[in-house]
Amino acid sequence: PAALATYCLMLGDDALVYSHRLSQWTSNAPDLEDDIALANIALDLLGQARLLLARAAAADPSVVPVLPEGSPVPPEDALAFFRDDAGFRNVRLVEPEDADFGVTVARLLVFATYRLALLERLRSSDDTVLAAIAAKGVKEVAYHRDYAARWFLTLAQGTEESRRRLLAGLALVWPLRAELFDTHPVEAAAAGQGFGVDPAMVVDEVDVLLEQVLSVSGVERPDVRPTGPLGRGAGRDGRHTEALGRMLAEMQVVARAHPLGRW
Amino acid sequence: PAALATYCLMLGDDALVYSHRLSQWTSNAPDLEDDIALANIALDLLGQARLLLARAAAADPSVVPVLPEGSPVPPEDALAFFRDDAGFRNVRLVEPEDADFGVTVARLLVFATYRLALLERLRSSDDTVLAAIAAKGVKEVAYHRDYAARWFLTLAQGTEESRRRLLAGLALVWPLRAELFDTHPVEAAAAGQGFGVDPAMVVDEVDVLLEQVLSVSGVERPDVRPTGPLGRGAGRDGRHTEALGRMLAEMQVVARAHPLGRW
């Protein structure tokens, strides 16, 4: 149950943090249609995050931060708003704030391709709750991937400027890709126990899918070094980028000011 | 003493908030010399803020937020880190985050011209502490003004792009100018009691000084409406822009997480 809870936090935090980043596009997107689409993606991921955090709390209540007596804060919110950055288990790919739409398209393509491959396998999880979450998520994330792939092609083949920005964005995102497939002991245990997926099992599939999008767009893989771990750990161990702490300062400010609040 | 404390908070919060905004240029400025100069200005204002907040706390300890028993947090920090946005008494001019150096130069020019005029008169305050703070501040802010005026001329006469950005920045800042001179009852009381300055008394002087910089730079006053109050109040009443709450979320996050901490 501890491994199940941590595994759910990993998948849930990926969704939660990335949803937050995408939600920052609201009222800032290049066009109304994209404002709506990005909000949709953020909403889908937020929904997945809520189910996954709730599953984590149910599997092992000890992962939920303890709040003052009488606090009506539900477990999903205690997890989202009362953990410090070191308690988050997401990969670092989802943390940075994007400087422009080019970075967003590149990041979403990589993230959605990876997550879709995971969720497809996770539909046959031994944990029926996880399997159900995955089944719902597959439909959503397939759309996210298509949206990103469509824009990837458009920006790559649009104007010189759009191509330049897309390539710059891809170069920024690409180094964070390796971490996705670097199996964490909890992921290994989750796969071993039949409720999770070892991400190393999807590395080739993701690679082929990304290669297809890149090649149809006429884009080469960036020649950049992967971002290494921090000492012996990375995002899944709670070792994050500087961006996460700043993000949480904003995300958690109201909730933390009112630990006994009802919302 | 209540009026003295509030008056000190007004001048102190102007300096504190603007210092914070300028400090965000650190490692982001157009050139090393400007990185250093902007940090210097931020440091000067931070120094003024500390003296003014301390004076406010000494004049009327009831303005200082009450912290948990045993908290070693000094009054200046209780005021800076444990008030909510509605407790801040700064003008709204100093709150927004600047999108580029053009806005910063325009804002700094307006702010420093205004503050210098205030501090010059405040040197003859009946409150000897305030008078001393002002005497020190005049030398500092005179430099801030010169720095801004020099860059204003340079950007206005530099390239088409720099002129365009400077004018856009000026148009953004200009509407927030009227509030500076809109005498608040506390400012009126401070002037009446001989320890403060009625900002309405410096409106013409500031206007002439700004006009000089604009005219030597060949820049017209922007044709924009002043930003009005919020209901019957504005910054000096604790009615701020949306930017301040976001700024405080970041600025106060560590201090608030450790109300009993020593730093």
Add this chain to the structure above:
Amino acid sequence: AELLAAFDATIARHDRIEPRDWMPEKYRSTLVRQIAQHAHSEIIGMQPEGNWITRAPSLRRKAILLAKVQDEAGHGLYLYSACETLGVSRQELTLKLVEGRQKYSSIFNYPTLSYADVGTIGWLVDGAAICNQVPLCRTSYGPYGRAMIRVCKEESFHQRQGFELLSTMMRGTDEQRAMVQESVDRFWWPALMMFGPPDDDSPNTEQSMAWGIKRDTNDELRQKFVDMSVPQAEALGVTLPDDGLVWNAERGHHDFSQPDWDEFYAVVKGSGPCNAQRIAHRRRAHEDGAWVRDAATAFARRQQETVQRGSAS
């Protein structure tokens, strides 16, 4: 003259004018101005609430808020489409907005300063908007009326969500209750101003009513809103900040004080607390997105050329 007679007859029947129908130029331009303002209001209206998406204090509230702001973008989209049926493009209207040549609802020139404002905007601002808009579902121009039906349905839902947020907060801590009251104090008067100036000062009302673009006067709608809000405020346990607010049994309505109409006109003219900020935000987003829209256009053109070359060969 024949065309005008047919138009007048349609209006008299309370039937709908459709895009292909002939219409007087003044009717068309009045509609364009009104629908565009409405569309702009939805788009600018995303900002004050959007300001709190990243700070929503629970995941449920974050989802509700994000979905709501997304709905506003959707409303903007259909309203711009309704305008396009009258021959004006979204691009053109957006330029007018960011250059300050077309207005949007003044309520969005007030800042959101606490999470309670999200609830208050839902309850009072969406509530006032609904009072204004429900009659527009029966408006004479077809595409506008149909857009309004969908908008109103979603806004009622938003209004209930806003009320529900406030009512949950009122069952929370003392601080939360104070936050709700402070928020209502700030938004009550601007909400009353949403119905526009008193009828005596509203010169366009008569013509708009004759054309069936508008169906009630400003003061009628304002009264309706006050009567509706008083029992809701009681149910919440908040005090509406008007000493003059009392039930008048004779009129069968609440008496209430007039908002500060000087403030109203100042805000309309551009001196609200957030006018400059809202326009600057919209302009920045529009300009920052230009390269993406250009890329999409260039890509579409290239695709089309490829297809054409293909069919030509």
Add this chain to the structure above:
Amino acid sequence: AELLAAFDATIARHDRIEPRDWMPEKYRSTLVRQIAQHAHSEIIGMQPEGNWITRAPSLRRKAILLAKVQDEAGHGLYLYSACETLGVSRQELTLKLVEGRQKYSSIFNYPTLSYADVGTIGWLVDGAAICNQVPLCRTSYGPYGRAMIRVCKEESFHQRQGFELLSTMMRGTDEQRAMVQESVDRFWWPALMMFGPPDDDSPNTEQSMAWGIKRDTNDELRQKFVDMSVPQAEALGVTLPDDGLVWNAERGHHDFSQPDWDEFYAVVKGSGPCNAQRIAHRRRAHEDGAWVRDAATAFARRQQETVQRGSAS
């Protein structure tokens, strides 16, 4: 040959080479590379600490931190000036930095994750830097040596401030003590790596020492740093994360474990946790500032033209 003899004699006397003096090309290029790397390290080094300026938990600490990061910018400035005396412009070096063609100290490729990191960087990172740099005050190239004297003086001050922050936090709450320990755990090994690879793997050391550019070997300096840090850690009450760290009475030094040199080489090659982020930040700031620098250049040119026209007439 005569020139070379004079140069060698100056070096042998431990006297200083000055910009106007003849020097071997290899000496010049080695110096440029070393000084540029050092300058870049100061500039990139602004980021990890700058990350906490807006979140400093007291106004006093905010002032100290802001002043420190500002000093780093100042150090960068004199070091770039020292490079300019060797005929290489700041602009040129900055381009090499943002294009990844010149290195900076790998320590700055680690993130700062809590406010304790500000203290740890002062204590350990500046401490290690001082061990590396004090000998450079006597380095053979005059402008570099003089810059280093000023840099070292300021860095000692920063080091004491860092230690003082940690020691204050250690007298605070349990959470603060845990924060300090966690920070020291993260930075200890990277700090040891700051002295470079073991002497056996450090091919350039010999030539640099012969030229008086460098005065101690990597391992000598690392040992000195460990010996210095152990009693300081005890005074603070933190544990250095090395089970192999013990006093060796025979050597009169502490024995200690080797850091993970694979990690070191990976980070040097670009795979540290923040390499990409640091360079992207610097590049963005440089590009965002281009229009301002262009304006200053254009303005200066115009001023000069005006003066020239004035004197010509």
